[in-house]
Amino acid sequence: MNPPAADPLAAGLLERLPLLARDALTGALPEPWRWWANSLLAILAIIFVFSSLFALLTLTERKVLARVQNRPGPNRAGLPLTRFRLGGLGQPLADGIKMLTKEDIVPRGADPVLHFLAPVVLLALSLLTFAVIPYGRLLVPVELEAGVLYFFAAGAATELALFMAGWASRNKYSLLAAMRALAQLISYELPLLLAVVPVVLLAGSLSTTGIVAAQAGWDLGFVPRWFILTPWGLASFLIFLTAALAESNRSPFDLPEAESELIAGHLTEYSGFKYALFFMAEYLGMTALAGLGVTLFLGGWRAPLPFLDFVPSYAWFGLKLLALLFVFIWIRATFPRLRIDQLTRLAWKFLVPLALLNLGTAALWALTAGWSPALQPLRWLGAAALVAGPFVLLGRGLTAGLRPRTYRFA
Amino acid sequence: MLGTGLLQGLKVTARNLVGSFHDPARMVTTQYPEERTRLPENYRNFPFLVGEDPADPLGTLRCVACQICEKECPPQCIYIVMERDEKGKAQKRPHVFDIDLSVCMSCQICVEVCPFDAIKMDQEFEISTADRFTGLLRHKEDLARSNAYYHQLHPTEATAVDAALAEQKARQAAARAAKAPAPTPAATAPAPAATAPPPPAAPAP
Amino acid sequence: MTALAAIALLTLAAAAIALALRDLIHSALLLIASWVGIAAFYLWAGAEFVAFAQVLIYVGAISMVVLFAVLLTRPPTGPATREPSGRAVPGFLAGGAVLGLLAGAVLSSPLPAGTGAAPAFGVRELGLKLLGPHAGALLATAALLTVALLGAVVLAAARGKEDAS
Numbered sequence: 001m002n003p004p005a006a007d008p009l010a011a012g013l014l015e016r017l018p019l020l021a022r023d024a025l026t027g028a029l030p031e032p033w034r035w036w037a038n039s040l041l042a043i044l045a046i047i048f049v050f051s052s053l054f055a056l057l058t059l060t061e062r063k064v065l066a067r068v069q070n071r072p073g074p075n076r077a078g079l080p081l082t083r084f085r086l087g088g089l090g091q092p093l094a095d096g097i098k099m100l101t102k103e104d105i106v107p108r109g110a111d112p113v114l115h116f117l118a119p120v121v122l123l124a125l126s127l128l129t130f131a132v133i134p135y136g137r138l139l140v141p142v143e144l145e146a147g148v149l150y151f152f153a154a155g156a157a158t159e160l161a162l163f164m165a166g167w168a169s170r171n172k173y174s175l176l177a178a179m180r181a182l183a184q185l186i187s188y189e190l191p192l193l194l195a196v197v198p199v200v201l202l203a204g205s206l207s208t209t210g211i212v213a214a215q216a217g218w219d220l221g222f223v224p225r226w227f228i229l230t231p232w233g234l235a236s237f238l239i240f241l242t243a244a245l246a247e248s249n250r251s252p253f254d255l256p257e258a259e260s261e262l263i264a265g266h267l268t269e270y271s272g273f274k275y276a277l278f279f280m281a282e283y284l285g286m287t288a289l290a291g292l293g294v295t296l297f298l299g300g301w302r303a304p305l306p307f308l309d310f311v312p313s314y315a316w317f318g319l320k321l322l323a324l325l326f327v328f329i330w331i332r333a334t335f336p337r338l339r340i341d342q343l344t345r346l347a348w349k350f351l352v353p354l355a356l357l358n359l360g361t362a363a364l365w366a367l368t369a370g371w372s373p374a375l376q377p378l379r380w381l382g383a384a385a386l387v388a389g390p391f392v393l394l395g396r397g398l399t400a401g402l403r404p405r406t407y408r409f410a
Numbered sequence: 411m412l413g414t415g416l417l418q419g420l421k422v423t424a425r426n427l428v429g430s431f432h433d434p435a436r437m438v439t440t441q442y443p444e445e446r447t448r449l450p451e452n453y454r455n456f457p458f459l460v461g462e463d464p465a466d467p468l469g470t471l472r473c474v475a476c477q478i479c480e481k482e483c484p485p486q487c488i489y490i491v492m493e494r495d496e497k498g499k500a501q502k503r504p505h506v507f508d509i510d511l512s513v514c515m516s517c518q519i520c521v522e523v524c525p526f527d528a529i530k531m532d533q534e535f536e537i538s539t540a541d542r543f544t545g546l547l548r549h550k551e552d553l554a555r556s557n558a559y560y561h562q563l564h565p566t567e568a569t570a571v572d573a574a575l576a577e578q579k580a581r582q583a584a585a586r587a588a589k590a591p592a593p594t595p596a597a598t599a600p601a602p603a604a605t606a607p608p609p610p611a612a613p614a615p
Numbered sequence: 616m617t618a619l620a621a622i623a624l625l626t627l628a629a630a631a632i633a634l635a636l637r638d639l640i641h642s643a644l645l646l647i648a649s650w651v652g653i654a655a656f657y658l659w660a661g662a663e664f665v666a667f668a669q670v671l672i673y674v675g676a677i678s679m680v681v682l683f684a685v686l687l688t689r690p691p692t693g694p695a696t697r698e699p700s701g702r703a704v705p706g707f708l709a710g711g712a713v714l715g716l717l718a719g720a721v722l723s724s725p726l727p728a729g730t731g732a733a734p735a736f737g738v739r740e741l742g743l744k745l746l747g748p749h750a751g752a753l754l755a756t757a758a759l760l761t762v763a764l765l766g767a768v769v770l771a772a773a774r775g776k777e778d779a780s
Contacts, residue, residue, distance in 0.1 A: 146667050150663075150667050153670035153671040179686065330423065331420075335416070391412070392411055395412025398412060
């Protein structure tokens with residue numbers, strides 16, 4: 001193990017590296033200008049980092065999906081104009097060039113202003129959500145007292161952009177898909193928020209930094225006090241994960257763009273760069289939700305073990321974010337798409353009651369926080385039973401009467 | 411219980427994901443232009459002309475320009491002009507032998523009807539071209555391949571054909587030797603029987 | 616002050632154009648824009664929580680109700696039909712009455728004059744106020760909304776039974 005004396009200095013330096021870099025760039029500016037320059041730099045950094053993450057994510061997704069299906073995936077495009085293929089690392093670049101050079105088609109009957117505004121609004125809103133996520137101990141773009149609420153407020157407005165896209169295309173598939181998307185997003189907004197409420201309750205704060213601060217410390221000296229490691233936290237996380245998948249229109253909840261039913265959904269009449277913007281907004285929204293999930297349940301930028309604290313905090317955040325994104329891709333590779341009635345039934349009959357009961361469990365957990373260590377096992381067992389019992393019972397209700405389908409005429 | 415099936419599904423996909431990295435049997439993709447799978451022996455698509463000499467297949471074509479294949483070809487994609495010398499005497503050689511691959515339907519009837527085993531099926535499938543009119547029209551220079559090439563593509567069938575041709579040649583030689591003192595028109599009598607169409611591409615035993 | 620003027624101008628302009636437009640979807644979207652303007656005003660006034668709640672509830676949810684209502688009650692495409700202008704007079708009367716009621720209530724309530732620094736008022740204080748002195752009002756609102764929701768469910772269920780029979 002490293003000598004402990006060397007650790008704080010190194011950690012401090014690595015930890016402050018982004019801030020030092022920023023100060024080196026903007027330090028020469030006079031004070032009133034400096035704040036603007038720093039904010040602009042933070043915005044540019046977020047846009048740059050998450051745009052490149054988006055590019056790599058599209059490639060990773062295709063690669064992982066291919067591997068799950070025992071294919072190699074895209075492996076042709078490499079360094080442009082050379083013979084180096086780099087295992088397909090140039091694919092995002094090729095995709096980008098293709099998207100940029102395609103014709104931008106606006107249908108004759110479309111509403112040109114809304115047709116143009118929809119992708120722009122969507123992308124702008126998905127970028128806004130990145131403002132409140134704490135990327136590291138010292139890396140919080142905006143400190144807001146109601147940070148979680150801000151996140152969901154910015155996210156909620158994306159529905160509007162989706163509607164604009166569907167309606168402005170003047171295409172029946174687009175419009176149907178937009179209506180479907182709205183029904184789905186509204187249905188899943190509720191469990192998403194209800195899954196977050198227990199965290200706010202236990203952390204006693206609506207600010208994302210406060211929630212990360214509430215997950216500090218270690219149980220038994222090495223088990224982190226992340227919310228996911230409590231019974232109610234685990235339940236909340238799973239509900240959050242499901243609802244986040246639905247909110248970002250990811251498989252198995254990708255009904256708004258179900259190819260077999262609605263062509264490409266609200267994207268049907270979009271091409272070229274506008275389509276790329278939609279695509280980017282979708283992935284950015286997914287990344288932002290994953291980032292929020294990391295912040296709320298997985299301890300944010302905190303190290304998983306005490307002696308790993310010397311690794312800079314933003315690296316831990318990045319690792320957790322990538323892991324969660326991988327889970328998203330893994331889920332997409334596994335599950336088939338739900339039907340619309342199954343989708344709404346899952347939300348209203350399973351997730352919402354479960355989230356409400358979980359809120360009660362979390363309240364109980366908060367009330368019993370003062371129990372003596374001797375009673376702690378009882379507290380854990382009680383909370384676990386309160387989580388598992390409703391899950392089993394509601395799950396039985398959800399799957400009642402369902403059995404493998406028999407095909408009479410096949 | 412709800413969720414066990416989901417976990418099972420996740421397990422299956424995870425096993426496939428991890429297995430694809432260490433188990434070569436899982437990754438069956440052939441990286442086509444660099445790697446190629448061996449085509450099955452019975453695969454065929456377009457005809458070619460057989461020549462005896464590997465060094466000069468064009469000069470040693472078996473084809474005698476009898477035009478049977480031209481007449482039998484259902485989509486009429488073959489065009490043959492017999493070679494004639496200055497006096498107009500037929501030379502039993504094709505002067506022009508064109509096959510329009512854009513018309514050919516790979517039926518192999520030309521091969522079946524050829525009495526001289528002069529036309530066989532090729533395995534070349536990369537015939538895409540930017541010019542669909544002249545790019546797909548093959549002349550005899552493009553069509554001529556050696557018998558060795560034929561052996562390489564369809565070894566079983568080629569051996570059978572070679573054996574049949576050798577037998578026929580031997581029988582002709584024997585007949586010629588028997589009838590040598592009195593050459594009569596009967597000398598050619600056994601020939602048509604011997605030049606019966608070769609057995610069609612029978613699957614290799 | 617310029618920020619406030621810009622926000623007010625944008626909000627009012629969006630609302631006014633929404634009134635004047637014939638296309639209902641455009642009107643609804645402009646109405647939503649004016650709600651965003653109100654949220655911006657809250658933000659300007661330093662009430663973060665209220666501003667975000669305004670966006671979350673009005674822009675996120677109520678706008679959807681409005682849009683769904685528009686889409687489900689009239690064909691989404693086709694020429695906008697002109698409303699008979701006879702409805703304008705009662706419309707303006709009703710709107711004016713609501714405006715007068717609200718203005719009277721605001722003007723007659725004993726608010727402290729806006730001098731001195733605003734008190735630091737965070738989410739925690741808001742929650743304590745809501746669940747302390749104003750708990751009765753909160754409960755009444757919650758009951759009202761629940762009853763409305765249940766009523767909608769009952770109506771939908773009854774309609775479904777009719778369709779099935």
